[in-house]
Amino acid sequence: MSLTIGELSRQTQVKVPTIRYYEQIGLLAEPARTVGQQRRYGSDDVRRLNFIRHARELGFEVDAIRQLLDLTAAPSRSCGEVHEITKAHLTEIKDKIVRLTALRDELEAMVACDHRKISECRIIEVLADHGQCQHAEH
Amino acid sequence: MSLTIGELSRQTQVKVPTIRYYEQIGLLAEPARTVGQQRRYGSDDVRRLNFIRHARELGFEVDAIRQLLDLTAAPSRSCGEVHEITKAHLTEIKDKIVRLTALRDELEAMVACDHRKISECRIIEVLADHGQCQHAEH
DNA sequence: TCTTGAACCTCTAGCCGCTAGAGGATGTAG
DNA sequence: CTACATCCTCTAGCGGCTAGAGGTTCAAGA
Numbered sequence: 001m002s003l004t005i006g007e008l009s010r011q012t013q014v015k016v017p018t019i020r021y022y023e024q025i026g027l028l029a030e031p032a033r034t035v036g037q038q039r040r041y042g043s044d045d046v047r048r049l050n051f052i053r054h055a056r057e058l059g060f061e062v063d064a065i066r067q068l069l070d071l072t073a074a075p076s077r078s079c080g081e082v083h084e085i086t087k088a089h090l091t092e093i094k095d096k097i098v099r100l101t102a103l104r105d106e107l108e109a110m111v112a113c114d115h116r117k118i119s120e121c122r123i124i125e126v127l128a129d130h131g132q133c134q135h136a137e138h
Numbered sequence: 139m140s141l142t143i144g145e146l147s148r149q150t151q152v153k154v155p156t157i158r159y160y161e162q163i164g165l166l167a168e169p170a171r172t173v174g175q176q177r178r179y180g181s182d183d184v185r186r187l188n189f190i191r192h193a194r195e196l197g198f199e200v201d202a203i204r205q206l207l208d209l210t211a212a213p214s215r216s217c218g219e220v221h222e223i224t225k226a227h228l229t230e231i232k233d234k235i236v237r238l239t240a241l242r243d244e245l246e247a248m249v250a251c252d253h254r255k256i257s258e259c260r261i262i263e264v265l266a267d268h269g270q271c272q273h274a275e276h
Numbered sequence: 277t278c279t280t281g282a283a284c285c286t287c288t289a290g291c292c293g294c295t296a297g298a299g300g301a302t303g304t305a306g
Numbered sequence: 307c308t309a310c311a312t313c314c315t316c317t318a319g320c321g322g323c324t325a326g327a328g329g330t331t332c333a334a335g336a
Contacts, residue, residue: 006283015323016284021227025322036331038284047263059197062322086245097235099192104231107224125185127192128274144312154313163293174302176313188298222294279336284319291324302313 002032003041012049019049027052027066057094064089103127140170141179150187157187165190165204197234202227 009016022028026048050071057063067085116134160166166187169177187209193203205223218230 004283006184010242015324018322020286021323033330037286038331055241055321057197057287058234058241059195060237065298066177089246093238093245096196097238097242099237100196100231100238103193103196104228107228127189143314145331151306156293158315159294172302172313174313175315176302237306278334280332280334282332285329286327288327289325292322293320295320296318298318300314302311303308304309306308306313 002044003046004042005039005082008045008049011046012050012053014053022049022052024063027062027069064092099127139181140203141184143179146187148180148184149184150191152187152191160187160190165200165201165207202230 003011005016005019007021008014014022019028023030028045031041032047033039051069052065054064055068060068068089071085141149143154143157146159157166161168166183169179169183171177189207190203190209193206194200206227209223211220224251
């Protein structure tokens with residue numbers, strides 16, 4: 001199974017120049033090339049690139065994604081090391097879930113707006129005050 | 139209650155130049171100024187800016203944040219309009235929660251790694267294949 | 277086999293969302 | 307009435323893409 005960069009782009013919803021950019025910054029390995037220097041990809045690349053896209057949409061920085069990807073790629077890593085990296089990201093992820101859930105609940109209340117005046121809207125408050133990130137490390 | 143830009147920055151964890159930038163692009167209203175042109179903020183600004191920071195950390199673009207903020211600020215809006223905007227964001231938010239939850243579960247399994255070889259790690263798969271976003275609109 | 281056009285290549289420049297620094301003015305504490 | 311941290315504006319740079327110029331490749335059809 002061999003995909004052109006355009007086919008990879010269609011399957012992952014990641015634009016062609018972005019794929020080349022990810023290669024350039026080392027997020028994606030350099031793929032095989034045809035005699036005429038065109039890139040050819042395999043199904044591993046599809047999965048990896050899908051992961052990258054989702055992670056970016058979820059607000060992770062490229063460096064964080066690189067770390068997460070490295071977790072899966074380095075079976076030689078010590079368990080403790082993996083533990084540390086993973087725990088740091090877990091904290092971040094749980095925090096995001098809490099905040100997204102609060103936002104979702106508030107928006108859901110707004111959608112059921114027949115019993116609610118817009119002026120009562122508390123969208124801002126729901127993310128503004130709790131400060132879950134105050135003690136996070138990043 | 140009147141805050142300097144530096145105090146606002148400390149309370150919200152948003153850097154001073156970023157606050158000025160948000161003002162420049164219209165995310166934050168132009169604040170009152172002293173005679174010497176220094177900015178002075180109130181507690182509304184603290185809440186609004188906290189909201190913006192959280193939303194950005196959750197991966198929302200500035201335009202999306204602007205829309206969400208507008209929901210709270212425009213009591214003249216028709217209910218249907220608010221409904222539409224809100225529903226679109228709700229879809230996005232729910233999707234993010236699903237994906238973050240999947241990622242959290244997988245990382246949690248990794249943290250309990252004494253019973254698991256790293257080579258079994260499925261971090262990529264968990265976000266790679268489900269394609270929840272395939273039918274989203276943006 | 278040869279042609280043709282979509283898709284590929286590299287390279288450079290630009291956009292968004294910040295962030296840092298120069299060079300100078302403000303304002304509060306002592 | 308200083309002193310100096312903080313503020314101001316302005317410009318330039320960085321991370322993460324995105325678009326376009328100018329040229330090459332390659333597979334499908336004549």
